Amino acid sequence: MDANLTISGVPPQWNSKPMFHLPPWGEPLVVLSILGGAMFLTRRRNFYIFGKRKEGYNDSLLGSDSGTLSDNLLAHDVDNDHDSQDGLSASKYIPKKRKCCGMHVYTPNSSRFATRFHSRILQKFPFLIEMFYWIITYLFYRMAKAISTRIFTTSIIDVAQAHGLAILDFEQFSWASFLFPITEYDVQHWFMDGHQTALTVLNRAYALIHIPGTVGFIAWYYYIAPSHPTFATIRRTLTLSNLFAFLIFTLYPCMPPRLLPPEYGFLDSVRHDKATSIWMSGDFVNSLAAMPSMHFGYAFVIGCTMVYHAGIFRRTLEKGETRKGSWGKTFYSFIGIGYPSLILITIVATANHYWMDALIAMIVAGVAYLCNGIILTLLPLEDLLLWVLRLEKPTPSTGERFGHSGGRI
Template sequence: MAANLTIHQVPPEWKSQPMYHLPPWGEPLIVLFILGGAMFLTRRRNIQILGKRKEGYHDSYLDSDSASSTEDLLWYHPDNDDDDDSQYPLSASKHLSKRRACCGLVVSTPNSSRFSAHIHSRILQKFPFLVEMFYWIITYLFYRLTKVLSQMIFTKSIIEVAQAHGLAILEFEQFSSASFLFPIKEYSVQHWFMEGHQDALTALNRAYALIHIPGTVGFIAWYYYTAPSHPTFSTIRRTLTLTNFFAFLTFTLYPCMPPRLLPPEYGFLDSVRHDKATSIWMSGNFVNSLAAMPSMHFGYAFVIGCTMIHHAGIYGRTLEKGETKKSWLWKSIYCLIGLGYPSMILVTIVATANHYWMDALMATIVACAAYWCNRIFLTLLPLEDLLLWVLRLEKPIPSTGETFRQKGGRI
């Protein structure tokens, strides 16, 4: 069957001049600038890291969702719709144990609010966005482990296995009963760019290398700053994170060679390598180059696009507190980003031969599954409580959207 896939076509000569190549410190600097800006914009101005701590109620306790009685304030609701502690003042002051729902049970966990005066707790209270940065560092470390685990499973045969999986995907797209879903072949897309549009392909190479991590980090920072509520933000963050973990499991158990690494007789060119457009985040000994299925580039872009379209308000739904009806101009901008960004990423991953069409389709399915069951992460709250206790650290109340709304902004 693999013989039927052979193209017998030599890729055109690469003639495009490489675009400006960032120095090794360029990409980390961009990401640090985004994260630092988010920390600054979402900081709590009324909290001092050093000096005497000022006690008092936070305005988030006084909204319509706050507990309505002293008994409610003394209770940590096990079905809290979020993964933040939202420490109620009376409960925190008495350091009562938390009650968490876990696998159908209600368990008691230690209350780390007694450590709120510790210097590292104050830092987090001042800059709550640091918690989000911690979550994503953990996620990135898990990604780094996929290559190691996959090599342990498949040992020396991993290259052959990954190549066989890549060819199986091409075979499925071209010869299965579902071939109507893939009317344009991947190599046809790349060859269109190679034959007369190489400068555009050079731009896509750079976009593939530079947009994925900074773009996703930028979205998380923007959404934390503007989201109407932390539960809404957390739903999207948990969806992205669970999409990651579903993908990591696939990377480990189903290594898949991207088109650009297949033998040359299949017609693909490794334009990213020719253009020296690799990213510092996608290089090194722990980067898994055999992780084409599913495409996390498209998975992230799909979730971001759906979030933008959701907040565009183009269909009838009840607005959240903190939201307002948008003008047609802003609706158009949100929809343009929501549709344009995933479309651009889809063209990029296929034209650069980094992914198959099937990779994008599976990323869409994985992202939808992650959204449907994202609350599974709430079962880890007891472990988080124990970790906070061990670290003698109080988890801060999120500042999601506070500064934005205080300045009159509405998402």
């Protein structure tokens, strides 16, 4: 590696006192409180688990536009999964016709299980489905370390370090160096030289904002989005971003600046400040997954959603949506720009990521948005899972505040 990357000199002494430290149960309690509050706010108010069923169910977790139970509908066309069906056809529980990989496949119709107790719980609290999604997504992340280790059986640490140094070399000495006029070293040491209290705040922000902030955003947008299709597009984008990042983590393990040898001048300020998060520690957490930065990837998607929600770049609004006033536009635009900016400074100042990690995260999020419909190919698997669990999928409650709900998830 280029010797010019080696930083001479001794890092400044750490003088700032650590901020408050949450007990081990603190972060899970925060997340569970957010999820519990979201379940309560998005509950279906006119549906009773033990009472007479008054509403229908959506026939799919991922993609049907039907918002009613199949035995409540009028007519059915197996070539159009969004058409309704009559009572006689419903009694036969006609299989669902799905598109997958350019082919049509037929899957079991789980609407016969709509009156079962666990199906009625989901109908009352449809946000439980979103919680299930994110548990699966989190498990995929936890798998990255084990799979990557098996691929690079020789020494994954040496491979990851070489990748990290290659990124620094590219940023500073390649044709694209003009995109990175300020180095990660300069950013961290600006905070270390006279601004350590601010870095202590960023250390805590890095540890505490990512998971609770993202979960809080999902809960908030599930409730506030003008329609479920709009919410689902964002949720699928985040999910697909995770899957893309999982592939990159596995095939391109990358050591963050904080773990590089001391001669490169970086300090692991988060751990030095004892500000680690319970979600980012443990044997299964991949500490060599710097590329791309999903801290920034999530923040970028959230920021874009906030700007979209502000409505400043939209000439037309969705059905039932009202144009926001100057204060609302300013508020959502400020969050949309400020939140990703805060996360960007945080991940670099704490030496957890390179500038390139954030740039690739933006690209990954953009590609995920453009390709988010790929997730719908999992519909047949979902139908089979629902059948095995004897469970019917609930109608999402998003958009009910505007007088409509359901829609493609």
